[in-house]
Amino acid sequence: MHREGRAAAQGGVAACPSLIGWQGCLPQEGRTIPYDQPQMTAPAASAAQRARGKARLGARLRNGRTAISDLHMSGSAKLLFPRPKDALQAVYLNSSGGVTGGDAFEVEAYAEPGAHLVMTTQAAERVYRALPAETGRVETRLTLGAGARLDWLPQETILFEGGALDRRLSIDMAGDARLTACEALVFGRHAMGEVLHDLRLRDRIDLRIDGRLAFADRLHLQDDAAGTLAHPAIANGAGAVATVIHAAPGAATLRDPLREMLPETAGLSALSAELLVLRVVSVDGYTLRGHLAPVLRRLSGAELPRPWMI
Amino acid sequence: MTTGTPTTTMTTDAALTLHQLFSPAFPVGAFAYSHGLETAVQAGQVADAAALQGWLEAALRHGAGWSDALLLAQAAQGADADMLSELGLALSPSAERRLETEQQGRAFAATVSAVWELEIPPSPYPVAVGLAVQALALPLDEALRLYLQAFAANLAGAGVRLIPLGQTDGQRVVQALAPLCAELAERALGAELDDLGGFAPLIDIASQRHDMLYSRLFRS
Numbered sequence: 001m002h003r004e005g006r007a008a009a010q011g012g013v014a015a016c017p018s019l020i021g022w023q024g025c026l027p028q029e030g031r032t033i034p035y036d037q038p039q040m041t042a043p044a045a046s047a048a049q050r051a052r053g054k055a056r057l058g059a060r061l062r063n064g065r066t067a068i069s070d071l072h073m074s075g076s077a078k079l080l081f082p083r084p085k086d087a088l089q090a091v092y093l094n095s096s097g098g099v100t101g102g103d104a105f106e107v108e109a110y111a112e113p114g115a116h117l118v119m120t121t122q123a124a125e126r127v128y129r130a131l132p133a134e135t136g137r138v139e140t141r142l143t144l145g146a147g148a149r150l151d152w153l154p155q156e157t158i159l160f161e162g163g164a165l166d167r168r169l170s171i172d173m174a175g176d177a178r179l180t181a182c183e184a185l186v187f188g189r190h191a192m193g194e195v196l197h198d199l200r201l202r203d204r205i206d207l208r209i210d211g212r213l214a215f216a217d218r219l220h221l222q223d224d225a226a227g228t229l230a231h232p233a234i235a236n237g238a239g240a241v242a243t244v245i246h247a248a249p250g251a252a253t254l255r256d257p258l259r260e261m262l263p264e265t266a267g268l269s270a271l272s273a274e275l276l277v278l279r280v281v282s283v284d285g286y287t288l289r290g291h292l293a294p295v296l297r298r299l300s301g302a303e304l305p306r307p308w309m310i
Numbered sequence: 311m312t313t314g315t316p317t318t319t320m321t322t323d324a325a326l327t328l329h330q331l332f333s334p335a336f337p338v339g340a341f342a343y344s345h346g347l348e349t350a351v352q353a354g355q356v357a358d359a360a361a362l363q364g365w366l367e368a369a370l371r372h373g374a375g376w377s378d379a380l381l382l383a384q385a386a387q388g389a390d391a392d393m394l395s396e397l398g399l400a401l402s403p404s405a406e407r408r409l410e411t412e413q414q415g416r417a418f419a420a421t422v423s424a425v426w427e428l429e430i431p432p433s434p435y436p437v438a439v440g441l442a443v444q445a446l447a448l449p450l451d452e453a454l455r456l457y458l459q460a461f462a463a464n465l466a467g468a469g470v471r472l473i474p475l476g477q478t479d480g481q482r483v484v485q486a487l488a489p490l491c492a493e494l495a496e497r498a499l500g501a502e503l504d505d506l507g508g509f510a511p512l513i514d515i516a517s518q519r520h521d522m523l524y525s526r527l528f529r530s
Contacts, residue, residue, distance in 0.1 A: 267517070
């Protein structure tokens with residue numbers, strides 16, 4: 001029942017008749033997905049109920065617009081495509097409704113030379129209580145060809161008490177490509193008074209530019225996350241963090257204008273002329289969105305993808 | 311010395327070499343870097359000895375202390391030095407933290423190479439130290455403890471100047487952190503590369519904001 005319960009809790013998506021006809025299966029115009037809709041914390045799934053999902057997407061420039069050149073979906077990983085603009089927008093959806101121990105998801109996307117791909121998620125990903133020996137795994141690989149552009153803008157990942165997540169984001173890009181990537185984590189839902197004393201989180205980011213490792217992030221937070229977050233030198237009681245990476249020729253010129261948008265709990269540095277890294281901590285997921293939205297709008301030069309709208 | 315400790319079988323020469331390498335007089339220029347502490351002090355977040363100790367504890371356990379110890383151990387144990395060097399630089403969350411590890415590592419490698427007639431390539435500081443430990447056949451457990459204590463002592467010194475605190479308070483902080491340095495050193499000895507990582511976002515953010523300060527004593 002847990003699986004069904006998770007899918008039904010996803011709201012709106014479970015009612016979708018078929019994901020094959022991906023054009024017609026989207027939130028309606030003007031509809032908003034609350035980032036934090038109340039729902040039950042699903043209990044740990046048994047071994048027999050592990051979710052698997054794989055999605056692969058290729059984007060190619062064709063007559064000035066970006067179109068799908070490759071598409072594969074299996075298991076609980078779905079990709080939806082809102083009506084096309086010049087960029088190709090893909091909305092990832094985990095139809096199992098969350099990640100728990102033993103689950104495994106893989107997402108692979110590549111923007112061919114000159115293509116522009118925008119990726120987001122249908123809803124905030126939820127990481128539910130796992131059995132002690134089990135961990136949910138999520139692996140994402142993004143590739144950007146020469147002159148390509150990829151905006152990786154998933155909604156936040158919400159971690160629940162007992163959650164265990166091992167996640168890896170690997171990005172390989174050409175030096176003249178343009179990347180904006182954001183990963184946001186919310187440690188329990190602040191408004192619901194949730195506090196995490198039992199968490200296992202490993203989150204890795206590797207960014208390679210022309211084959212060279214330009215940035216690596218290794219987040220490792222274990223056990224009493226609330227205690228660590230409460231430390232004044234670590235997060236000072238904040239419940240949400242995010243890392244934003246922007247890599248593009250001349251990226252560093254955006255450092256000062258972006259800094260003007262940041263709260264005091266955020267920092268932004270130009271690691272090189274082509275690479276900006278931003279970290280922010282916020283009291284909760286809602287505040288974090290407020291901190292991120294202007295930065296991401298500025299970096300992408302566009303409104304945030306529709307599923308983000310609050 | 312320490313004849314009762316099973317993990318340490320250091321000759322006098324090795325002990326003296328290690329103390330030379332981690333002495334504040336060894337010309338790596340550590341005194342010029344605050345690792346973002348200057349930002350935290352100016353913001354009023356670190357205003358006394360207790361807060362300084364808490365900040366350093368976080369940097370050691372959840373920040374660069376642990377990551378450096380692991381990189382040092384991996385380099386000393388023979389892991390691919392080019393891979394570790396690339397990773398060591400890529401892990402820096404800010405330009406100034408990158409400079410901090412790059413410049414100290416470069417100076418350390420150059421001095422060790424010249425004095426002991428070795429060829430230690432310019433590498434991020436912990437990787438350069440690990441390569442030297444391997445090349446000079448120095449005891450890794452002791453090198454890790456001393457590296458971490460030097461890291462703590464250098465930043466405690468920065469805190470003493472910035473807050474400001476008395477020298478005695480600064481030394482009390484270093485002394486209080488000794489067990490943590492020993493604990494992390496022991497863990498790093500048996501750790502794998504995938505154990506790399508931590509979580510200290512406000513320390514990263516402090517280093518990212520350091521170049522925005524109106525007046526600065528330190529380079530990071």
